[in-house]
Amino acid sequence: MQQYIVGNWKMNGTRAEATGLAKGFTQKLLEADRPLPYIILCPSHPYLDLVHALIKNTPILLGAQDCHHKEHGAFTGDVCAQQLVDVGVHYVLLGHSERRHGHLESDTLVQNKVKTALTQKLHTIVCVGENKEERTSGKAIATVISQIENSLPSDAKAELLLIAYEPVWAIGTGLTPTLEDIERMHGAIRHTLSQRFSGGGVIPILYGGSVTASNAKNILSLPHVNGVLVGGASLKLDDFWSIIEASTE
Numbered sequence: 054m055q056q057y058i059v060g061n062w063k064m065n066g067t068r069a070e071a072t073g074l075a076k077g078f079t080q081k082l083l084e085a086d087r088p089l090p091y092i093i094l095c096p097s098h099p100y101l102d103l104v105h106a107l108i109k110n111t112p113i114l115l116g117a118q119d120c121h122h123k124e125h126g127a128f129t130g131d132v133c134a135q136q137l138v139d140v141g142v143h144y145v146l147l148g149h150s151e152r153r154h155g156h157l158e159s160d161t162l163v164q165n166k167v168k169t170a171l172t173q174k175l176h177t178i179v180c181v182g183e184n185k186e187e188r189t190s191g192k193a194i195a196t197v198i199s200q201i202e203n204s205l206p207s208d209a210k211a212e213l214l215l216i217a218y219e220p221v222w223a224i225g226t227g228l229t230p231t232l233e234d235i236e237r238m239h240g241a242i243r244h245t246l247s248q249r250f251s252g253g254g255v256i257p258i259l260y261g262g263s264v265t266a267s268n269a270k271n272i273l274s275l276p277h278v279n280g281v282l283v284g285g286a287s288l289k290l291d292d293f294w295s296i297i298e299a300s301t302e
């Protein structure tokens with residue numbers, strides 16, 4: 054399976070910085086001499102249009118960081134899936150822990166968002182992950198499997214779904230699970246997806262949480278890891294490019 058390298062810029066950057074990064078990646082693509090993974094950039098909403106214009110004739114794909122669960126309407130400050138598609142978005146992150154805020158954005162809300170995004174044929178990256186307490190009390194796998202079971206619509210089309218496993222305690226901290234723990238979790242997720250969805254065996258499962266140019270190769274070499282979701286390191290041109298180059302074919 055071709056791997057996925059997703060850069061989540063979160064609420065960072067300016068117009069000038071977004072332009073610099075997008076132009077930098079397109080230039081690196083021109084110089085690349087090896088097969089590349091799927092590369093997806095997820096800027097903040099105000100810069101989607103700008104980044105789309107800069108990457109539109111390249112293999113880089115555009116992602117958004119969230120969308121509303123309703124198709125349209127009086128929801129001040131929100132953005133709907135149809136608007137994302139309208140500005141060239143192909144992927145959307147849903148249920149990121151920074152939006153779940155513990156349980157403020159519930160599994161049910163995430164599931165409703167997923168339904169709406171899939172209706173618009175957006176590739177939907179559903180984020181799941183345990184917090185520190187759930188990890189130390191031995192509940193990490195049960196927590197993540199429960200999030201998957203409750204965040205995915207039972208009739209979801211497997212071909213538009215991706216899962217990102219992001220332990221909350223690893224995000225932005227420089228901490229990562231051991232390779233064995235990542236592999237064990239991804240194996241459990243794969244088992245659940247295969248049982249629950251026809252075609253679930255092919256849903257890509259990404260790892261996220263303090264992925265860097267130094268640890269990407271080992272993580273991306275794990276059999277059940279189909280890509281990475283990168284936060285901080287995706288804002289640094291050379292670091293993100295090193296992570297792209299660490300992908301396996």
Ligand SMILES: O=C[C@H](O)COP(=O)(O)O
Nearest residue numbers: 061224225262263284285
């Ligand atoms: O969406 C990305 C993740 O939250 C990981 O962020 P990080 O790479 O800064 O730890």
